[in-house]
Amino acid sequence: MIVFDHVSKTYPDGTMAVEDLSFTAPNGKITVLVGPSGCGKTTSMRMINRLIDPTSGTITLDGQPTAGIDKVELRRKIGYVIQNAGLFPHRTVVDNVAALPRLLGERKQDARDRARQLLNLVGLDESFARKYPWQLSGGQQQRVGVARALATDPPFLLMDEPFSAVDPIVRAQLQDEFLKLQETIGKTIVMVTHDIDEALILGDQIAVLRQGGRLAQIASPEELLRAPADRFVADFVGTSRGYRSLGFIHADEQLTVRHTPAAPLGSSAAALPPGSDGWLVAVDEQARPLGWIHRERIGEVVTAEAVDHAGSIAAEDAPLRDLLDAALSSPSGDGIVAGADGGYLGTVGTSDIVAAIQRSKRGRARPADEEAGDRA
Amino acid sequence: MNTVWLSSNLSWIAELTFAHLWLTVVPTALGLVLALPLGWWAHQVPRLYGFIVGSSGLFYTVPSLAFFVLLPGIIGTRILDPLNVVIALTVYTIALMVRVVADGLASIPPETVQAAEAMGYRAFQRFVLVQLPVAVPVILGGLRVAVVSNISIVTMAAIIGVQQLGSLFTQGYSLGLMTPIVTGIVLCLAIAVVLDLLILWASRALTPWRPKEVAA
Numbered sequence: 001m002i003v004f005d006h007v008s009k010t011y012p013d014g015t016m017a018v019e020d021l022s023f024t025a026p027n028g029k030i031t032v033l034v035g036p037s038g039c040g041k042t043t044s045m046r047m048i049n050r051l052i053d054p055t056s057g058t059i060t061l062d063g064q065p066t067a068g069i070d071k072v073e074l075r076r077k078i079g080y081v082i083q084n085a086g087l088f089p090h091r092t093v094v095d096n097v098a099a100l101p102r103l104l105g106e107r108k109q110d111a112r113d114r115a116r117q118l119l120n121l122v123g124l125d126e127s128f129a130r131k132y133p134w135q136l137s138g139g140q141q142q143r144v145g146v147a148r149a150l151a152t153d154p155p156f157l158l159m160d161e162p163f164s165a166v167d168p169i170v171r172a173q174l175q176d177e178f179l180k181l182q183e184t185i186g187k188t189i190v191m192v193t194h195d196i197d198e199a200l201i202l203g204d205q206i207a208v209l210r211q212g213g214r215l216a217q218i219a220s221p222e223e224l225l226r227a228p229a230d231r232f233v234a235d236f237v238g239t240s241r242g243y244r245s246l247g248f249i250h251a252d253e254q255l256t257v258r259h260t261p262a263a264p265l266g267s268s269a270a271a272l273p274p275g276s277d278g279w280l281v282a283v284d285e286q287a288r289p290l291g292w293i294h295r296e297r298i299g300e301v302v303t304a305e306a307v308d309h310a311g312s313i314a315a316e317d318a319p320l321r322d323l324l325d326a327a328l329s330s331p332s333g334d335g336i337v338a339g340a341d342g343g344y345l346g347t348v349g350t351s352d353i354v355a356a357i358q359r360s361k362r363g364r365a366r367p368a369d370e371e372a373g374d375r376a
Numbered sequence: 377m378n379t380v381w382l383s384s385n386l387s388w389i390a391e392l393t394f395a396h397l398w399l400t401v402v403p404t405a406l407g408l409v410l411a412l413p414l415g416w417w418a419h420q421v422p423r424l425y426g427f428i429v430g431s432s433g434l435f436y437t438v439p440s441l442a443f444f445v446l447l448p449g450i451i452g453t454r455i456l457d458p459l460n461v462v463i464a465l466t467v468y469t470i471a472l473m474v475r476v477v478a479d480g481l482a483s484i485p486p487e488t489v490q491a492a493e494a495m496g497y498r499a500f501q502r503f504v505l506v507q508l509p510v511a512v513p514v515i516l517g518g519l520r521v522a523v524v525s526n527i528s529i530v531t532m533a534a535i536i537g538v539q540q541l542g543s544l545f546t547q548g549y550s551l552g553l554m555t556p557i558v559t560g561i562v563l564c565l566a567i568a569v570v571l572d573l574l575i576l577w578a579s580r581a582l583t584p585w586r587p588k589e590v591a592a
Contacts, residue, residue, distance in 0.1 A: 074496075075494055075496035076495070076496035084487050087491070088491075088492070103497065
């Protein structure tokens with residue numbers, strides 16, 4: 001557990017970088033510090049491993065004040081992932097990961113064996129071990145950076161804009177893999193980002209900081225979207241927060257799934273039912289949905305070329321946002337739903353999804369109504 | 377070409393070549409070692425960069441002959457002591473290399489150094505294990521210039537009577553012979569080429585991690 005207790009940082013020129021910051025980063029959770037540039041988020045994170053010393057207040061790690069621990073000893077207990085990875089250019093990938101264990105006196109072979117396991121864990125196979133950093137893509141370097149931070153199995157992990165230097169597709173992939181990794185390693189993580197989307201995806205809790213390093217709100221992603229504390233947080237979270245918040249809500253039992261007929265590839269057009277307004281769901285040999293297909297575009301038989309790929313496909317257990325997106329992007333107006341095994345399940349209509357959203361809002365509003373009743 | 381002079385002086389020429397070699401190599405190595413902490417200091421404290429680099433560079437402007445002549449008075453050596461030459465050339469090497477070391481350290485990606493600090497490398501460990509190895513190409517690039525320049529400055533020591541290849545120039549002048557002079561120039565060039573290639577080779581050997589250069 002990392003606890004900030006009334007922490008402030010003032011620079012000699014009088015600039016207040018962080019002002020009276022108090023929060024707790026619980027064990028095994030990802031706490032994301034987010035805010036516009038100049039909000040002191042990086043300064044706050046760097047005070048944890050004392051790259052910067054606070055002017056006042058205390059930071060404790062599992063109850064131990066960091067001010068009382070030797071800086072170097074402290075840093076060795078805290079993994080650090082930096083933007084652009086910051087790998088050692090003169091060391092191979094495996095030796096980058098093994099660097100800190102080697103520095104702490106571990107035998108070369110042991111350190112390298114463990115490094116190889118860690119590289120595997122972050123999705124880099126044996127062929128990368130002997131390469132030098134310049135031979136890797138930005139995304140691969142960042143994976144090595146994560147493996148290096150885990151080399152001594154520290155309980156804490158600090159991440160400074162870890163995924164912001166890679167392109168959006170790689171970033172999404174790294175974020176996804178990182179969440180899976182965190183499920184197995186369960187580190188206590190403090191991460192800094194300027195990207196609210198990244199914060200919403202990765203954070204168990206999000207601390208929004210405003211200019212001058214003051215805490216505007218600390219909350220779960222869901223709560224942040226649902227109940228931003230003030231105008232600043234609302235603006236920072238962004239105008240599409242209503243849509244984004246659907247990413248944290250799941251459909252209830254009442255959502256109607258229609259059984260729009262399927263059109264298996266290769267089946268003859270004459271044998272197909274009329275569908276809804278002529279639209280059918282094309283499925284492959286394993287009955288997995290491929291996309292929409294219109295009767296008029298089918299020739300003799302159903303072919304892959306005739307499939308319309310505009311509509312996204314939502315998983316059965318996906319949040320309402322995915323279902324809504326499937327419907328909104330669909331040429332037919334309905335969203336395709338796939339089951340847990342990937343097989344075609346049915347379709348959902350926009351109006352049914354909106355009804356489900358309204359039901360969920362009523363469900364959330366209820367506790368507030370009761371409070372109002374109590375006061376009356 | 378006066379072959380008689382050449383053949384009768386072969387062993388002396390060999391002695392001069394060896395003397396020239398160590399009078400160049402020892403101060404170059406010493407200068408490099410001393411320039412490392414100074415360059416690190418200049419890099420570490422940006423406020424002092426101008427002062428440290430500027431004032432050490434100033435020594436390069438002191439004429440070598442003046443140095444050779446003045447040193448015995450300052451440090452109490454004999455006028456003919458080769459130590460005067462070693463010290464003067466060490467100072468010249470420092471003058472050239474402090475800036476090179478500081479700039480070499482500045483050429484390292486800042487996030488690499490920051491990562492080392494955040495991982496728990498102590499300042500000295502950081503310098504030896506991360507900064508120095510990464511700065512090798514820049515530092516040894518500068519050293520190639522320093523060593524070649526030292527080879528030529530060493531010849532000046534002939535005027536104060538310290539024996540090395542420069543002695544061939546004074547000899548040739550006093551005998552009115554071109555052969556010793558040409559021999560001296562050729563051997564100086566040969567030493568320069570050999571030492572330059574040695575440093576180049578060392579630089580490549582120490583940096584197997586650099587992207588392979590496209591054939592020049």
